[in-house]
Amino acid sequence: WCQTKAQDISQEVKAWLQIDNDPKHTSKVVAKWLKDNKVNLWAELKKCVRTRRPTNLTQLQQLCQEEWAKIHPTYCGKLVEGYPKHLTQVKQFKGNATQY
Numbered sequence: 001w002c003q004t005k006a007q008d009i010s011q012e013v014k015a016w017l018q019i020d021n022d023p024k025h026t027s028k029v030v031a032k033w034l035k036d037n038k039v040n041l042w043a044e045l046k047k048c049v050r051t052r053r054p055t056n057l058t059q060l061q062q063l064c065q066e067e068w069a070k071i072h073p074t075y076c077g078k079l080v081e082g083y084p085k086h087l088t089q090v091k092q093f094k095g096n097a098t099q100y
Contacts, residue, residue: 027090027095029089029090029093041071041076041079044071045064045067045068045071048067048070049063049064049067052067
């Protein structure tokens, strides 16, 4: 569902949201939006997996897949609801700093 929603948005705005902690992939507007909207899907996944205490790499991979499958589509929907507005501004400023 998240991928479908992202494709819908990408038809409106041609942009990539790349969150990998590489400074050159960081936009102030996106960072602020993620902070303001408390979007941290990876932290949520990490928390869920950690509580199950995997003991080896194989188990870690399995638990990650299981926890990922449990993420409800409405949660993903809430994460991407605000993207069009902010991605439009990122595009308008050609990836440079914005008012955020």
